[in-house]
Amino acid sequence: MKQVKAIAFLCLAVVALSACSEAEEQATPQVRPALSIIAGPRESEPGSTFTGTVEAKLNVDIGFRLLGRVTARMVDVGDVVRAGDVLMTLDTTSLQLAVRQAEADLASAKAKFDLAQVNASRQATLLRTQATTRERLEEAEQTAEAAEATVKQKEADLTKAREQTTYATVVAQTDGVVSAVSAEVGQVVAAGQSAVTIARLEALDAVIDVPDTLKALQLPDTEYEVTLLSNPQITAQGRVREVAPEADGATRTRRTKLALSTPDKAFRLGSTVVARPIAAVATAIWLPETAIGADQSGGAFVWVIDPASGAVARRPVEAEKAQGGGYDIVSGLQAGERVVSAGVNSLTENQIISFTDEIAR
CATH class of the missing domain: 2.40.420.20 (conserved putative lor/sdh protein from methanococcus maripaludis s2 fold)
Known part of the structure; x- marks a missing residue:
């Protein structure tokens, strides 16, 4: 009997230990x-050097102020021009005819004005002798005033026609280098259409493409050392002036413009340069x-x-x-x-x- 109780007690102990083990396994999270x-x-x-080119900070597009056919082109791409140099001209035949017509209209208006003045003076003399009425004098004076206004109008038309003849010539407004020519001899250009582009030389940029991941190198006024690829001994300091608002879809880079400070004359437009950030690269x-x-x-x-x-x-x-x-x-x-x-x-x-x-x- 005692043996049976011992066996039963052992069985209960085994079951209890098994239950505890299962509980512990369930309580322990699976790793x-x-x-x-x-x-x-x-x-x-990518490393901290970027290859780019030298470009002008400012480019001026110059065009004609009226419709016409180009008759002469005096410049080519790469030419150095000074302010006032003639760049291109239009056919002035129709403009000269407009001037001659305006001159004739003005002469006719002046003749009518002289006649109206004489008539008004005559009516004033007749009124003093009671040979005419005051109404006719007033009418003659009003006619003279209208003729005078017509003369002023025709003078303005002549001035405008003569001024338009100057629009047939395009001149450089500033010193610089011709970077593009958009019209040729014989071509009909519209008013305002760009004919010549001039790159101003008083301020130059080094234009590079910076990976979009290098945010710290795109911050305004970030300093770079810019070196000419053709002559590494010639360097200039550059600061970030402008960054493209969007990254290029293919390369995931942003076009970044570095304003060059007092660059050497060797930094010509189109020159290849290497830009190195002075600060450490942040990735x-x-x-x-x-x-x-x-x-x-x-x-x-x-x-x-x-x-x-x-x-x-x-x-x-x-x-x-x-x-x-x-x-x-x-x-x-x-x-x-x-x-x-x-x-x-x-x-x-x-x-x-x-x-x-x-x-x-």
């Missing part, structure tokens, strides 16, 4: 292995494609790992496609944070993982 990466700039980030955080997940609305997210507990937390980020693959993180993540680099679509919030000690490439 899942996962690959991870420390957020940071990739090693293959964007880079992650591989496998580390980026997408939610139902299309937004990007990553799983950030708590190094102490191994728990993961989902965090939305703003990401852009990077050159050479992967994504550049614009916002939402700090450098040095560890994120899951694979299997992002099979994790849950606060899940415990075991991660490897990887670093960003």
Whole structure:
């Protein structure tokens, strides 16, 4: 009997221990292995030198102020011009005819005005002898005033016609270099159409393309050292003056203009230059494609790992496609944070993982 009780007691103990073991297994969360990466700039980030060209800060488009046919072109691309130099002319036949017509109209108006004055003077003399009425005198005086106004109108028409003849000649308004010619002899140009473009030489820019990820190098007044590619001994200082509002869709770079400070004469328009930022290069955080997940609305997210507990937390980020693959993180993540680099679509919030000690490439 005692043996039966002992066996029963042992069975109950085994069952109790088994239940406790199962409870402990259920209470212990399942740890899942996962690959991870420390957020940071990739090693293959572009260097800190950028090739560009020298361009004029200001380009002036010059055109005719009236419709006409080009009869002469005095300049070619690359010519140095001074203010007042004649660049192009139009056919003036119709303009000269308009001047002659205006002169004839003015002569006719003056003759009518002289006649009206004589008539008014005659009526005034007759009124003193009571040979006419005051009404006829007033009518003659009004006719003379109208004739005088017509003379002034015709004088203005003649001045306008003569001025328009000057519009048939395009002259340079400033010193510079002809950078483009948009009209040829025999071509009919419209009023306001650009005929010649002049690049002014008092201010020059070095134009480069900076990767969109290098935000710090696109800030206003960021300093660069600009060197002539043909002669590295000749340098100039440049500051960021203007940055394109949008990045190029293919290269993901922004056109950046550097204002050159007192450049050497060797910095000619079109010269190839190399620009190096004086400050250190700041890069964007880079992650591989496998580390980026997408939610139902299309937004990007990553799983950030708590190094102490191994728990993961989902965090939305703003990401852009990077050159050479992967994504550049614009916002939402700090450098040095560890994120899951694979299997992002099979994790849950606060899940415990075991991660490897990887670093960003």
